[in-house]
Every structure is written in C-alpha cells, then in structure tokens.
Amino acid sequence: MGREFLEIFENWAEDYDKSVAGMDPEYKEVFRDYNNILQEVTNNSFGNILEFGVGTGNLTAKFLERGHRVIGIEPSSAMRGVTKAKLPETIILDGDFLHYPKLDLPINTVVSTYAFHHLTDVEKESAVKNFSRVLATGGKVVFADTMFVSEQKMQQKINEADEAGFTNLAEDLRREYYPLTETIERIFITNNFTIEFKQMNEFVWLIIAKKLHE
Numbered sequence: 001m002g003r004e005f006l007e008i009f010e011n012w013a014e015d016y017d018k019s020v021a022g023m024d025p026e027y028k029e030v031f032r033d034y035n036n037i038l039q040e041v042t043n044n045s046f047g048n049i050l051e052f053g054v055g056t057g058n059l060t061a062k063f064l065e066r067g068h069r070v071i072g073i074e075p076s077s078a079m080r081g082v083t084k085a086k087l088p089e090t091i092i093l094d095g096d097f098l099h100y101p102k103l104d105l106p107i108n109t110v111v112s113t114y115a116f117h118h119l120t121d122v123e124k125e126s127a128v129k130n131f132s133r134v135l136a137t138g139g140k141v142v143f144a145d146t147m148f149v150s151e152q153k154m155q156q157k158i159n160e161a162d163e164a165g166f167t168n169l170a171e172d173l174r175r176e177y178y179p180l181t182e183t184i185e186r187i188f189i190t191n192n193f194t195i196e197f198k199q200m201n202e203f204v205w206l207i208i209a210k211k212l213h214e
Contacts, residue, residue, distance in 0.1 A: 040206050
C-alpha cells in the first residue's frame with residue numbers, strides 16, 4: 001500500500017525541497033521542470049481538490065493560491081510537519097491512496113505527484129476504482145508520476161543510473177512499482193475514465209483522466 005516506503009520519506013522530508021530544486025544530481029532529471037509539472041497539474045484541475053502524497057506542500061500551495069479547497073492525504077508525519085509549517089491553514093490528514101478518513105465534501109479533482117508508483121499495479125487498480133466512486137461525472141484524476149513506455153526503457157534508465165554511480169536512484173528504480181503507460185491506460189479505461197498522457201521529462205508523465213457518465 002505504499003507504506004513500506006514510509007521510512008524513505010520520513011528521512012527525506014528535511015531535504016526534499018532541495019532535491020526538487022535540482023540540487024541533488026541523482027534526481028536532477030527526475031525533477032527537471034518541476035515547477036512546470038506542478039503548474040500543469042494545477043492548470044488541469046478544478047473545484048474541490050483531494051491530493052494524495054502532499055509531501056512538502058508545493059502543489060498544495062499552488063491550489064491555495066487559486067482559491068481551491070484542498071484536502072491533503074499524506075502518510076509521512078515528517079512531511080506533514082513540513083507542510084503545516086509552510087501552510088498552517090492546510091487540511092492534511094494521515095492516510096494513503098487506499099486508506100484515508102471519510103471526507104465531508106464533494107471532490108471534483110483527485111491529484112498526486114511523484115507518489116502513485118508506490119502502489120503495486122493491483123493496488124493502483126483498487127485506488128482508481130475508488131476514485132470512480134468518489135468523483136461525479138466529469139470529475140478528473142490528474143497525476144504526474146514516473147512511468148515507462150516499456151520494460152526495456154525502464155531497464156535502460158536503471159543501467160544509466162548504475163553507470164553514473166547513482167546508487168539511490170538505481171535502487172529506487174529496482175524496488176518501487178513504476179508502471180508502464182499501457183498498464184495505467186488499461187486501469188483507467190476499464191474503470192470508466194478517458195485518459196490522456198503528456199511526457200514531462202525522461203521519467204515523469206502527466207496523466208489527465210476524466211470520469212465518464214455513470
């Protein structure tokens with residue numbers, strides 16, 4: 001359910017903003033055009049927002065600037081602490097994609113960045129089934145996440161990380177559940193969504209999925 005990776009984010013919370021700013025060579029390409037990625041997610045979202053994997057609150061801040069109501073879900077207490085220090089007015093709850101408190105408002109857009117790959121493909125499908133129940137017709141899922149067009153492309157990135165001495169990145173790529181684009185497409189389409197993809201850098205793709213009629 002993604003919580004097996006919780007220790008990584010507890011330890012990363014203090015330095016995460018430095019990584020997304022491009023100050024960590026291992027993850028520089030992963031976070032290339034980070035602000036533009038967040039902007040694309042923001043631009044394609046509307047109404048009340050349910051955000052999974054809030055992290056240090058960078059995407060949350062963009063939504064608040066636009067006057068959206070945001071409910072944040074974040075399993076890392078350290079990450080929640082960073083976000084609350086930046087954005088004291090933020091509603092941020094302990095939870096994950098599969099388990100989170102009952103919400104008291106309708107949700108128009110479900111968003112996430114750099115988090116969905118922490119679920120296995122089976123868990124991803126369970127999460128998307130729930131998004132379909134939560135969202136009304138026309139509601140959207142807008143995610144930016146690492147995924148690959150083929151197993152060969154993923155292996156190429158692992159090899160490149162090994163050759164560059166990027167041991168943390170290589171370990172991440174081997175350990176976590178990075179999906180193929182065709183798998184993500186199948187999961188959303190079979191659960192009553194249309195879906196569009198846009199590649200943002202060598203690792204990250206934007207997906208925009210819209211719920212069809214009931």
